[in-house]
Amino acid sequence: MQPGKTAGKTAEAKRPRTRTQAVNREIILEAALSVFAKHGLRGSTVDQIASEAEMSKPNLLYYFRRKQDIYRALLEATLDAWLEPLAAIDPDGEPVEELRRYISAKLDLARRRPEASRLFANEILSGAPVVEDFLKGPLKALVDEKAAIVRGWVGEGRLAPVDPHHLIFAIWATTQHYADFDVQIRALLGTQVDGPGFSDQAAQAVLTIILSGVRPRD
Amino acid sequence: MQPGKTAGKTAEAKRPRTRTQAVNREIILEAALSVFAKHGLRGSTVDQIASEAEMSKPNLLYYFRRKQDIYRALLEATLDAWLEPLAAIDPDGEPVEELRRYISAKLDLARRRPEASRLFANEILSGAPVVEDFLKGPLKALVDEKAAIVRGWVGEGRLAPVDPHHLIFAIWATTQHYADFDVQIRALLGTQVDGPGFSDQAAQAVLTIILSGVRPRD
Amino acid sequence: MQPGKTAGKTAEAKRPRTRTQAVNREIILEAALSVFAKHGLRGSTVDQIASEAEMSKPNLLYYFRRKQDIYRALLEATLDAWLEPLAAIDPDGEPVEELRRYISAKLDLARRRPEASRLFANEILSGAPVVEDFLKGPLKALVDEKAAIVRGWVGEGRLAPVDPHHLIFAIWATTQHYADFDVQIRALLGTQVDGPGFSDQAAQAVLTIILSGVRPRD
Amino acid sequence: MQPGKTAGKTAEAKRPRTRTQAVNREIILEAALSVFAKHGLRGSTVDQIASEAEMSKPNLLYYFRRKQDIYRALLEATLDAWLEPLAAIDPDGEPVEELRRYISAKLDLARRRPEASRLFANEILSGAPVVEDFLKGPLKALVDEKAAIVRGWVGEGRLAPVDPHHLIFAIWATTQHYADFDVQIRALLGTQVDGPGFSDQAAQAVLTIILSGVRPRD
DNA sequence: TATGAATGAGCGTTCATTCAT
């Protein structure tokens, strides 16, 4: 899957021509991600991003002419990364194992790119003005396809009877929660969140809970 | 539990002295909730709230002197409502039944006051600047207390072995997801979200998944 | 001399009809004086005055319909009080004695009503928008009359040769300085300003300096 | 003496980096001086200053981020200019001659920069919120030092017995009066104020009056 | 590429004043 393909209405993203361009665009995107993740599109200012990117505001706007353009580019990259593991669910695989792989992949994304998760959460909370079309189009298509697979597994008795869409929601909810509500989790658990075992512990818990709910009783 | 008690640093919330005050403050809070839920504190403008409340901006500020005051009042009310069912978990009750009740209560809140959930999500995403102290203080205390109860149940074999904190996170994640990611869910499921059976269906799914994960295997 | 007579364009000062009216108007004027003296007409707010007068804003505006009205009333009263000792200079008196009396009277006013002095200073600094006509009319007439007297005294050799207008300015400057620059004087002299002898000491110095400058050398 | 040195709490006065910066900052300061001199800090608006500087409001704020910053810069420059001649009073000089020089210098400042004098007067009238520390610190130190010199002269019989501090106040009062009460003086003297001889006449009068008061009688 | 300079629109908040009771 190519970046910038999935999210539909691709902004006239000027392709980087030079090395400097590519580097600076990357710097800007990284800086903007951390700002947008916290305050959303409207609550973030170009000044903050420029400051975070250690760049002058006009120079930043030389690379991305509008604030929205940076925001859109970030969302597109995020969606691309998120769809990949979902698309990888194999109808011919072992159901629980396939779900375990998907959950693990999502948890891994939440751990490695928590700000991307928060960026997306912000976008959805604010009514999905930018990704609405993408949700209703490509995402819905993919989700429906995978839901059908799950429904097939349930029909075959290889999964406990569970609504496929709600299962997917539960996976999204639990995995993304660790990124989106990171501040709350830190407030409740303190420094142990940064301890070495925390990720595994969280993964273990999520997998246990979700997979127990879908593993067929015999 | 009294409104405005839980969230600590209560702004000098001038109690309404007249009928008009009470009515208008309520109108403003309702309007502000729908705005803040979408765009957070920084992304929302007093103009938007005033317009939503069908009130002039200075008149709105006659009731709440600062934008922050409205925001804080809303968060406090939300936290109060959210803590009640958690506090109600009874150590002497039947474990799965207690959890079922808590999950149902949270789902009910998500259904009846989805904007409050989004308001809170926005606050957390932006780093919890307002509720940080509350999270680290009263909430942590309550959560630790309830986690101990769960841990006790697990020790007695009345629940499957699961980390209590992560279980709580999973409950929060799955229940609030229906409010916070409502737009995404609608994009994926279409009009059926507004159908009569949807809430029950969602509740059924969440309860099935979570409770299967904690019900002890024998 | 009647209050409100001197300053020309007398505002439609509704005469107090009742006891309460008279009392409240006096309270307001006293409160407003302390506010206007510090921040001038534009820099002062009705809220400040109302708060200082321990009165609600609408109630205050019931007595004086506009901020300007209070300001004007205060200026008029001040000018009345100030002109009296100047008018009292007697052409048939002993020159140095007459000046001593005038200087003493002005120093006394500065000591008893320093805020009135600051109010007037503020008005002049801001271009005398309210008292301009009064300055050019009644005040000029009176000053010219007294200057003529002084000039006569100089002509008769009863005073050292000094320009009468500049002499008056010097008197005004030195006497009002103790009220207008009170904060500066306190910063430089510390608590001794409030000591019992300070006024006398200041009076002594001013009288010495000014009168030595005008006492005829023989 | 360096500008911005005397007044203590120097705002992070970003030194002009470019030609345009230097020019525009100067334009703004000049415009602001004429506005602040009339209405003080609170009574003045950024709009007025911008309009006076023939500049858009945001552009003005591009050079000085806050209204206070302009105000402070102006006060610092004024204080620097004012202290110089006071500091120049020479203990080894001829007393009356030293005082004459100081008075002349102050009169010259009042004539050349009357608005600076009014700016300062406004600041003092409003309670010296910005220069309070400066008054109590550096200014008090310098004044006390010079007062000691004067006291020495008096002790040696080279000056008439006069309180040194009150002498300084009298000099300040009379010299600054021509700037601070300019409007009043014009109202009383008419066009002659702009005549060629007026400054000399005023200087003559002030010097005569003050110096006669201090010249030792023999 | 990069930056200094500039601006129209807007934002949170204050203010003088009015209205209704």
Add this chain to the structure above:
DNA sequence: GATGAATGAACGCTCATTCAT
């Protein structure tokens, strides 16, 4: 007399964006 409620106009300041170099 006195107060709660309401508002148009500002005010200090910020923001996204543009322009010139």
